[in-house]
Amino acid sequence: MAPLIEPRVLKGFRDFLPAAEIERRELTEQIETSFRSFGFVPIDTPALEYTEILLGKGGGETEKQVYRFRDHGDRDVALRFDLTVPFARFMAEHRSELPLPFKRYHIAKVWRGENTQRGRYREFTQCDFDIVGSESAGADFEILLMMRETLRSIGVGDVTIRMNHRGVFNRFLRRLGIEDKSVEILRTVDKLSKIGMESTFLQLSELIGPEKAQNVLNYIQPHNTYKETLAAITEAAGGPGPDTERLETLHRFMEDAGIADIFVLDPSITRGLDYYTGVVYETFLNDLPDIGSVCSGGRYDNLAALYSKEQLPGVGASIGLDRLIAALEALGRTKKALGYAQVAIACTDESLGGHYQRLASQLRCAGVSCEVFTEAKKITQQYALAEKKGARWVIICPEDAFTHEPLRLTLRELTSRRDTEGLAVEELIRIVKG
Amino acid sequence: MAPLIEPRVLKGFRDFLPAAEIERRELTEQIETSFRSFGFVPIDTPALEYTEILLGKGGGETEKQVYRFRDHGDRDVALRFDLTVPFARFMAEHRSELPLPFKRYHIAKVWRGENTQRGRYREFTQCDFDIVGSESAGADFEILLMMRETLRSIGVGDVTIRMNHRGVFNRFLRRLGIEDKSVEILRTVDKLSKIGMESTFLQLSELIGPEKAQNVLNYIQPHNTYKETLAAITEAAGGPGPDTERLETLHRFMEDAGIADIFVLDPSITRGLDYYTGVVYETFLNDLPDIGSVCSGGRYDNLAALYSKEQLPGVGASIGLDRLIAALEALGRTKKALGYAQVAIACTDESLGGHYQRLASQLRCAGVSCEVFTEAKKITQQYALAEKKGARWVIICPEDAFTHEPLRLTLRELTSRRDTEGLAVEELIRIVKG
Incomplete structure (x- = not known):
């Protein structure tokens, strides 16, 4: 008889036993129900794609994490590491078959060979939802509302959505003459809540000197109300523009819809990734703010630029299912059902x-x-x-x-x-x- | 500006546009609802596993089809090619955490680098359901009933379940003195419906000579009724045994439950794979028999033999979602919903x-x-x-x-x-x- 093989899973990968899997399914079913109530439709794409499709932009850290290999036909292939890049490829390929604006959701697994010491998994589930083919404020607002309604429906309690606009920030940087460093500055500011004010100041000082670093830090302080913050950043950016007008319109929509109280205009929210060009947002649980953003997103002006000449503006967000479940567990709100048989x-x-x-x-x-x-x-x-x-x-x-x-x-x-x-x-x- | 990257998917892989994905989701939701009504619970396992876990048994054709590579930690890893092998590993690993008999379902994607010329996909969805930790006839019967109820609930019309018992066939082969060729004979007989009686005879003749080939062909002919066929194969196998008793018990269960008419005892059903040891079954659509079996399975006496010394008998079946959708399309019974918004x-x-x-x-x-x-x-x-x-x-x-x-x-x-x-x-x- 052959010796036994040790039954084990790869580091960073997980089995889901029934109680955990029932919890995950109920959660995704609730999320889907919410998405569908907004008229969003599901799509699916392959787990495996040409590496050139997935890594088109290159991008240092991502590239290192991707599961990449040669298949039977010696093709250079890779497992998807997010749902945004496959969606961009999907839109470039199928645009003519889809009614625009197109509202889709995609709930699926993605894979990254991350460092598991930071408590990260190498296989995890994302829940993405996007409106593509619209530049309207109504589309921005719908994504914001969906973030709120969807999280409310799954019982994580009240949320605060912190939002900002990339365009205002860029105008502010241009005025200071440091626009060429915008990507690095955005990345540094994005880490503010993790590394604290002092470290942020030091890192910014190295980039742009202490005086401008202080200017940036002043800029990213929220004021008492949405309107006060909007007034301050409008001034810092050199006056009103389409970006500040968009923020104003969104605030009016919130008031008209009766949900203005959950939104905070927070100039420190930048979303580190550089493909966002308009509004950006992150969502925090009021009962558990330290867990970080459970749903983030923003507006981009050209989704499929790598694959198509046609401009495809859009806006979307993504819920991290694993972080959400961690939150529900910390809040003691998981259901712990053992089975379905009554x-x-x-x-x-x-x-x-x-x-x-x-x-x-x-x-x-x-x-x-x-x-x-x-x-x-x-x-x-x-x-x-x-x-x-x-x-x-x-x-x-x-x-x-x-x-x-x-x-x-x-x-x-x-x-x-x-x-x-x-x-x-x-x-x-x-x-x-x- | 960089040249555009052609947006395309790998051969054998597919995008699912909303209408197709809505259809797939509705179908899997119906299947899940049925599984849950029987008290079955979901599990999930990683898409990627150690190759040694997945290919423990070796196995020529499978091995060639597996997506296998070295990961960042130079581990030999592979994408799962079915849900049975990961389930065996799962049971060996988590047995003590689970109440036996354990009834689980698993609906997930699997990957095989198949020859796409035969209309096969390289990424497809399986819906597996199994009862592990029971040798009872009641467990065999429950899987048979679930096959029928689940297919009924999704609107493919009436089905015929063709069943057999590996043990009776093996006793028959022993009697003929050709037991040592049983695997090859099983594989040949399993192709009967594809290659026809004449080719089967020729292939069998090469293996065991024309006389015994004729004996085998006589054996695998079904008679008019379940009982007549059972009597014939019992005689051919040298009299009653636990295997023929099991077939008798199952027939009584069918009569007691009032569903005997959909079951056919068909000695030509063998299921080519060699891990089955007891009852085996295949399901055909009465309105579309030529599409082949849409749900197949059987009993095995030791699921996790590669990973554990403890015996784990079980019985289960698998629905091929893609074939089922092809069937619904051929029958004109897909729903073709375009979206969810009323x-x-x-x-x-x-x-x-x-x-x-x-x-x-x-x-x-x-x-x-x-x-x-x-x-x-x-x-x-x-x-x-x-x-x-x-x-x-x-x-x-x-x-x-x-x-x-x-x-x-x-x-x-x-x-x-x-x-x-x-x-x-x-x-x-x-x-x-x-």
Whole structure:
């Protein structure tokens, strides 16, 4: 006999046992329900793509993390590391088949060979939603509203959405004469909440000198209200422009929709990635702000520039499912369901398997999920098994149940250990459905 | 400017546009609902595993098809090519954490570098369901019943489940003295429906000579009824045994459950793969038999033998989602939904974005999915867009709608082109919900 192979998964990868997987499925189902209520439609793309498609822009850190190899046809291929790049390729390829503005969501796994010491996983799920083919403020606002409604629907409590506009910041940098350093400055400012004010100042000073570093730090301080902050950054940027007008319009939309209180204009929000060109936003849980942004996004003016000459402006956001689950766990709001069966049918005689399943079918038809036990173990063991599987009830069929009409059954409620005898199937269904 | 990268997917891989992806999601949701009604729970495992885990048994053709490479840590890794091998590893690893018998389902993508000329895809979805930790006939029967109920629930019409038992066939081969060739004989017989009787005879003759080939062909002919076939193969195998008793018990279960008519005992069903040891089955659509089996499976006596010394008997089956969708398409039973929004709110003034979304929120709260248009194009263009997105209704807000209380709206039904004016929100919701 060959020696045994040690059963194990790769570092940074995970099995999901039933309780964890049920939680994940319920969460994604709630997220999908919310997306669909806004009229967004799902797409899917391959896990594996040409490397040239995925790494078109190059990009140092990403490139190092990508799972890349040569396939059977010696093609240079890679596993997707996010859902944005495949979506850009998808839009360039299928644009003519899709009604614009196109509103899509995509919930799927992505892979990055990240350093697992930072608590990161190498396989994780993203939930992206985007509106492509619209430059309107209404599209920006819809994504903001979806972020709020979707997070609300999954029970993480109240959220605060911190937003900003890349354009205003760029105008401000231009005025200071440091526009050429904008990417580095954006990246540094983006780390503010992680590294603190002092380190940010030192890093900025190295880039642009201490005086301008102080200017930048002053700029990124939020004021008391959205309107005050907007006035301050408008002035710092040299007066109104389409960018500040967009921020103003969005604020009016929030007021008209009656949800202005959850939005904060925060000039320190920049989103490190450089493909955003308009509004950017991050979402924080009021009950758990330290966990960081659970949903982030922004506006880009040309999604598919690498693959197509046609301009495709859009706006979107992404929910990180793993961080969200970590948040729900920290808040004690996971559901910890063990299974789906409400009822288990005990097996007291293995030769009655057909009858048990016929009874179970009646329950299932009535909308009661029902597991049939197939082994005639001691009844107390069967109660224990039913409890482990999360069922609330066990049906016991008396010895002669299936030879005498009508069928009379015993129903046990597991928590109270109370038995009710002599029930007809219809009565039993009524009790179980409450 | 850099030259454009051609947007394309790898051969054998596919994008799913909204209509196709909606179809796939609805189908998997129906399948999941059915699995859950039987008390089965979901698990998930990594897409990427150690190659030694996935290819433990070696196995010529599989090995050639696997996407295999060295990762950043120089580990020999591969993408999963089915859901059975990862499940075996999962059970060996987590057995002590799971209540046995354990009933799980797993719906996920798998990857094989297959020859695409045969119309095969290199990325496809499997829906597996198994009961592990039970040798009972009740477990065999539950899987058979689930196959039937699940396929029934997705509207592919009536099915015929053709079943057999590996043990009876093996006893028959032993009697003929050709047991040592059983794997090759099983593989040959398994191709019967594809290559026809004559070719099967020739291939068998090469293996075991014409006389015994004829014996095998006689054996695999089904008789008029389940009972007659059972009697014939029992005799050919040298009399009753646990295997023929199991087939008898299952037939009684079918009769007790009132579903015996859909099952055929077919001695030619062998399932080419050699890990099955008990009952095996394949499912055919009565309206479309030529498409082949849409759901197949069987009993195995030791799932995790490669990774664990503990015996884990089980029984399970797998639905091939892609073949099922091909079947639904051939039957003209796909739903061809274009989107989820029942209603679109027309945009006649872009500055009203906040009000439109507030109105939409009222509809969504009432369970009406609702897309908000964000660009003030011509109203006829907006009707056309709503139709392309599959909406049935468009709401038009009169010019002064949001300045006068109460709100009065116009509702257009797109197919009839009929407008109803002056509706309050509650009236409108009532009409839309039918």
